[in-house]
Amino acid sequence: MxxxxxxxxxxxxxxxxxxxxxxxxxxxxxxxxxxxxxxxxxxxxxxxxxxxxxxxxxxxxxxxxxxxxxxxxxxxxxxxxxxxxxxxxxxxxxxxxxxxxxxxxxxxxxxxxxxxxxxxxxxxxxxxxxxxxxxxxxxxxxxxxxxxxxxxxxxxxxxxxxxxxxxxxxxxxxxxxxxxxxxxxxxxxxxxxxxxxxxxxxxxxxxxxxxxxxxxxxxxxxxxxxxxxxHHITNILVKTNALMSKYPLLVYKMLTSLTFQKVKNNHLLLEDYPLRLRLCYLLNTNGYQQESSNYLKLTFFYRLMRTLSLTDIQSASINSYPYVISYNGFYLGYNFITKKIESIVNFYEKKFCLPLQLYKLNGKIRLVCVHQGVIFAIQYGKEDSFDLVLLPNTTTENSVKISFSDYRLFIQTKSKKQYICVSPNGDIATSNQLKEWESFTAIPMTYNNDINNGCLF
Known part of the structure; x- marks a missing residue:
């Protein structure tokens, strides 16, 4: 009054x-x-x-x-x-x-x-x-x-x-x-x-x-x-963003704790998929592969089941091929209608996109999509487009060029003069230089030392 x-x-x-x-x-x-x-x-x-x-x-x-x-x-x-x-x-x-x-x-x-x-x-x-x-x-x-x-x-x-x-x-x-x-x-x-x-x-x-x-x-x-x-979700969000780059493991432990599961309005963070995928990237590139794999799995299944616990997740249907995650917290995907690479926040947000994964064949790393158990390779198409073909036994001159630096990977354009990257707002861009913000990392949802070390390095 x-x-x-x-x-x-x-x-x-x-x-x-x-x-x-x-x-x-x-x-x-x-x-x-x-x-x-x-x-x-x-x-x-x-x-x-x-x-x-x-x-x-x-x-x-x-x-x-x-x-x-x-x-x-x-x-x-x-x-x-x-x-x-x-x-x-x-x-x-x-x-x-x-x-x-x-x-x-x-x-x-x-x-x-x-x-x-x-x-x-x-x-x-x-x-x-x-x-x-x-x-x-x-x-x-x-x-x-x-x-x-x-x-x-x-x-x-x-x-x-x-x-x-x-x-x-x-x-x-x-x-x-x-x-x-x-x-x-x-x-x-x-x-x-x-x-x-x-x-x-x-x-x-x-x-x-x-x-x-x-x-x-x-x-x-x-x-x-x-x-x-x-215990306020705003404080946890700010703290997560402030500490994540330097202390990704500490942030991971905070966000996977039983205490965080009880935080009021924790969905504000749990539904921030770029933030969660960014943490996956930082964990993986800082040497915490097991934690990165766990958190990627939790992020994916929260979208499907709203689960916060790894014990609730059945891994039988998860393939072991690492997913390609950008520095700014996006999956890299392939649009089989436009034949272009796009960023994805979660697997089901774009109807015609398949997430890109890595597959090792004859000692070579290939960029692939897996659909209903069938593996398709990504190859350079005309201009800035890409073709989807059944995985061949050998690499070809059209195979997408990937380079590695520790746990970071870089994807070249068809001209081999530029690198593909994802901006903070999810736009696909290209750059002439190798910078960390232009990099990706490869994270499997099923962690295995042999798969991780043998597949990528």
Whole structure:
């Protein structure tokens, strides 16, 4: 329910049955939702928690004259509650701290708040510079948070590892706030970048954090946030992408663990087939052939059976010939209508495509398709097309040229002057140079040392 709307601010109020009340400040770039919703609305309505939502109609860091009127309205409501909790993210985190004393806060939980808009006190980001013309010099100077502005237990959520340019700018702001507010508590939210709420959002997840803010001590709050963050699918996705290139085995163990099987919304990762195939590529090219084979099998059968366990998979019908997987996480396939090579996310997404595999014959590696147990070789056709023929006993001048470098393979075009590669969005391209992103690797779903070592090397 909207209880106040001015030219620049909107005040929402949900009257629940809790003996505490939450005041929320919305973040930047949310002004178009000012009348429609407020930060934490789904959570407080689901759990019947009393909440006041302060929304700005413009990204002005709540340095608005109407705040005087809004604060009076808030205080008139909150005087009837045992505890006042203020929460905000980004721009809203700044407002939550800046007005905590005037709002009689008992607890303040913020995510990546700024310390000031005043360049004389601290360097400001481009976004802040773009709105400076809206303020007088006096207002800018007064924007800096002072100890006397602050009341209550302050928790500052942030990403300590600076995974983005914005989060790198957040860190010094956080450090200054912790310096001028010596009793404030740092709450690390690893791998979250600037928009930390994405790693905590969800009604059940936010209720767990709210309960800690209401009843817990400092360590309980930090522990509650860490528990939500650690098991949140957004955090796992970001962590997977951040760590996969350097630590593919660690990521593999994380994504095949029993714990991950219980993660809420894990389908968001399990259905990201390019990501999963990219991990297969990295495992194989880093020497983890058994794990690569296992994960390729899991990826394939998840599409068919939604299974997460190797024990549920019957391997009898799986042939042992390695599949060709690109650096960017796509199967390589052959379209027998257009006679061209294409990328495939999963085997059934393209009606006329067969996945390409490798087959060793008379000491030579051939690029083949296997259909109903019959093996067909891929040969160069006219121009940039390819022909599908029954596998001959010997190689011919039309046989597709493949070169190897460790566990990476490269496929040449008919001219032998260029190499086929798959772009990050799945487009087939060519290049004149041997680069890793142009490479493929060969992974069987049935792992066998003799097959892997004997077939390819």
């Amino acid at each position: 909207i209880i106040f709307e001015g030219e620049e601010l909107v005040l929402h109020y949900h009257e629940g049955h809790s003996d505490y009340i939450i005041i929320t400040f919305n973040g930047a770039y949310e002004y178009h939702h000012a009348r429609n919703t407020f930060f934490l609305e789904p959570v407080v309505k689901k759990y019947d928690i009393s909440c006041i939502g302060i929304n700005s109609k413009a990204d002005l860091y709540y340095l608005i004259k109407e705040m005087d009127r809004v604060i009076d309205l808030c205080n008139d409501i909150t005087k009837n509650y045992n505890k006042i909790i203020i929460m905000g993210l980004c721009m809203g985190g700044y407002g939550a701290i800046k007005y905590s004393r005037r709002l009689n806060a008992d607890v303040v939980f913020t995510m990546n708040p700024r310390y000031t808009l005043n360049e004389k006190d601290y360097a400001v980001v481009d976004f802040v510079k773009s709105i400076m013309h809206n303020f007088s010099q006096e207002e800018i100077e007064k924007s800096t948070i002072q100890a006397e502005d602050v009341k209550g237990k302050i928790y500052i959520g942030h990403d300590p590892i600076d995974i983005s340019d914005i989060s790198k700018q957040d860190r010094p702001q956080k450090e200054v706030l912790l310096k001028i507010l010596p009793h404030a508590v740092s709450v690390p939210i690893y791998f979250s970048g600037h928009i930390t709420i994405h790693h905590l959002q969800g009604s059940q997840e936010m209720k767990h954090i709210i309960d800690a803010l209401v009843h817990g001590e400092d360590q309980e709050v930090v522990k509650a946030v860490n528990k939500v963050r650690k």
